[in-house]
Amino acid sequence: MIEAQNISVSIGSRRIISDVDFEVRPGEIAAIVGPNGSGKTTFLKALTGDLPYTGRVVINNRDMAGLKPWETASMRAVLPQSTALSFPFTVHEIVKLGLMSGRSGALAGEERNLPERALVRVDLDGFAGRFYQELSGGEQQRVQLARVLCQVWAPVLDGNPRYLFLDEPVSSLDIKHQLIIMDIARDFALRGGGVVAILHDLNLTAMYADRIFVMHRGRLAAAGTPQEVLSDDLISEVFECGLKVGRLPAGNTPFVLPQSAAV
Amino acid sequence: MVDSVAGSVGNMERRASAGDRSARAKFAIVLLAVLLGVTVLLSLASGASDASALAVVRDGLFPSMSDGSALSERDRIIVYDIRLPRVVLGVLIGSALAVSGAVMQGLFRNPLADPGLVGVSAGAGLGAIVVIVLGGTVLGPLLAILGIYTLPLAAFAGALATTLVLYRVATRRGQTSIATMLLAGIALGAMAGAFSGIMVYLADDRQLRDLTFWGLGSLAGATWTKIAAAGPIIALALIASPFLARGLNALALGEAAAHHLGIPVQWFKNVAIVSVAAATGASVAVSGGIGFVGIVVPHLLRLIIGPDNRYLLPASALLGASMLLLADAISRTIVAPAELPLGIITAAGGGPFFLWILLRKRGLLDL
Numbered sequence: 073m074i075e076a077q078n079i080s081v082s083i084g085s086r087r088i089i090s091d092v093d094f095e096v097r098p099g100e101i102a103a104i105v106g107p108n109g110s111g112k113t114t115f116l117k118a119l120t121g122d123l124p125y126t127g128r129v130v131i132n133n134r135d136m137a138g139l140k141p142w143e144t145a146s147m148r149a150v151l152p153q154s155t156a157l158s159f160p161f162t163v164h165e166i167v168k169l170g171l172m173s174g175r176s177g178a179l180a181g182e183e184r185n186l187p188e189r190a191l192v193r194v195d196l197d198g199f200a201g202r203f204y205q206e207l208s209g210g211e212q213q214r215v216q217l218a219r220v221l222c223q224v225w226a227p228v229l230d231g232n233p234r235y236l237f238l239d240e241p242v243s244s245l246d247i248k249h250q251l252i253i254m255d256i257a258r259d260f261a262l263r264g265g266g267v268v269a270i271l272h273d274l275n276l277t278a279m280y281a282d283r284i285f286v287m288h289r290g291r292l293a294a295a296g297t298p299q300e301v302l303s304d305d306l307i308s309e310v311f312e313c314g315l316k317v318g319r320l321p322a323g324n325t326p327f328v329l330p331q332s333a334a335v
Numbered sequence: 336m337v338d339s340v341a342g343s344v345g346n347m348e349r350r351a352s353a354g355d356r357s358a359r360a361k362f363a364i365v366l367l368a369v370l371l372g373v374t375v376l377l378s379l380a381s382g383a384s385d386a387s388a389l390a391v392v393r394d395g396l397f398p399s400m401s402d403g404s405a406l407s408e409r410d411r412i413i414v415y416d417i418r419l420p421r422v423v424l425g426v427l428i429g430s431a432l433a434v435s436g437a438v439m440q441g442l443f444r445n446p447l448a449d450p451g452l453v454g455v456s457a458g459a460g461l462g463a464i465v466v467i468v469l470g471g472t473v474l475g476p477l478l479a480i481l482g483i484y485t486l487p488l489a490a491f492a493g494a495l496a497t498t499l500v501l502y503r504v505a506t507r508r509g510q511t512s513i514a515t516m517l518l519a520g521i522a523l524g525a526m527a528g529a530f531s532g533i534m535v536y537l538a539d540d541r542q543l544r545d546l547t548f549w550g551l552g553s554l555a556g557a558t559w560t561k562i563a564a565a566g567p568i569i570a571l572a573l574i575a576s577p578f579l580a581r582g583l584n585a586l587a588l589g590e591a592a593a594h595h596l597g598i599p600v601q602w603f604k605n606v607a608i609v610s611v612a613a614a615t616g617a618s619v620a621v622s623g624g625i626g627f628v629g630i631v632v633p634h635l636l637r638l639i640i641g642p643d644n645r646y647l648l649p650a651s652a653l654l655g656a657s658m659l660l661l662a663d664a665i666s667r668t669i670v671a672p673a674e675l676p677l678g679i680i681t682a683a684g685g686g687p688f689f690l691w692i693l694l695r696k697r698g699l700l701d702l
Binding site: 117120121122142144148149152155157158159160161163168170172198201223 | 353354355356444445446581584585587588589591592594595596597598599600637638641642643
């Protein structure tokens, strides 16, 4: 389990995050939602140790502050929003970087094929020989996810759960690949790992998240199950527009929900 | 269902090597090692004198095979005391320049970083010039303590200071701006040039001559003493480079991603900066500013074996050494018996190559 208490982050003299409590349990997807600039990514960066914070983050009963980078690397992997490269790496070479920490948790002998298997999982079968820089943004994002999956291939290592941190994993993807990626996250959780994801699509969030943390102006506005959190009042207030949960569009305006997909 | 799974596993096996250039890279490293061996022998064998290095080597290694035509003492001196130190120094400097270029490009995450282009060599040069000009007077006591290491250490200090300032200026929140880096390099180079100018103003006639020849960049005047002075520092930087490879690969994804992969980023960057400064400083101290090796060699190799630093760094060391020896051979023979400074050859070849890179990567700058 990851538990964060009273997390605050300041950049310069500006306070960006104030007193946020957060937790994710093994077997769960915890989604962080909120409007632009509400501090979601900053909070995630505090959780992953990229930004200095005050408060306490405990991962599998160990205080994050006392862990070395290579120790945290064996406990969690992080998918950034986007990654630009200046050198001509092939897709295979990028995905293989995920094996760098040496604790993929795959069976001996499986590791050699891991990059290719990870690419198949993110629906990039046959892309191994392509150049990363020549791919579209959505394809690059999935290559990075394959790399991240290699790093924590086994959701449980030595009896300890591991975690995936996903910063807007589906924002540049088409609907099919949004579902594929969220299914990968759900599968990771079902096999005993924990997932923390920043999401913008409230329908996808409702469909996949076990627990939702709503951020607003650097603070936690609400936390709970989708049923508890996604109420008219709360999301209207947080997103500052009058939203209604479960209201169908008037007349015959078409709408498409991810929940309708038969995968 | 079972069939399709078996089929896809079979496909996976077949494609396991797609995008994996490690076998090609290893093969290239072997070829480059052979190339370096050949270049070393050719360099030993050629020169203004007709002393045959092959005969010297043969007589030295296999006295029994000697055909009786004893080598003259003069040939022996030419090969052992003139050509051999020059070749050894060429190998050291060539690999140091190429590796420090590659490491710097990895550190700054961009293929245009090169100690010569962004003012680091100029900073090293300033350190060296200060010692050359003030060594006899103000810095006398320092020279007495550090001996032959004063010059390379001063150049190292100049290179280190420049690299640190450059990194501070060009990097914000873990992202390095290419434009800022190149522009900051121009400013730092100009500042180092200004201070160097003051030193030149203070120099006497003999020092001026030294400075002029040194400044053009050359392996001429290679001695075992110079090798003893710069060799250990360069060797340390070269030995450190394989340990930087993994971290540089991770850094290609950005500082945050490198941290997520388990690299202690801050510590790692410091080691990389010190090793670039050491290799650049020691090279500049003994051979002056030899430009473009650090940008041409890694760039060519990336086209062939890819950017994986585990292979790129050793391959750069080998090709850098070979290229410098070849350039030196040209510099010694093109206007024989006189010789052209090596820096002129590398600049004449490297300048157009650099423009070619810019043309191919115009979008990269995004000023």
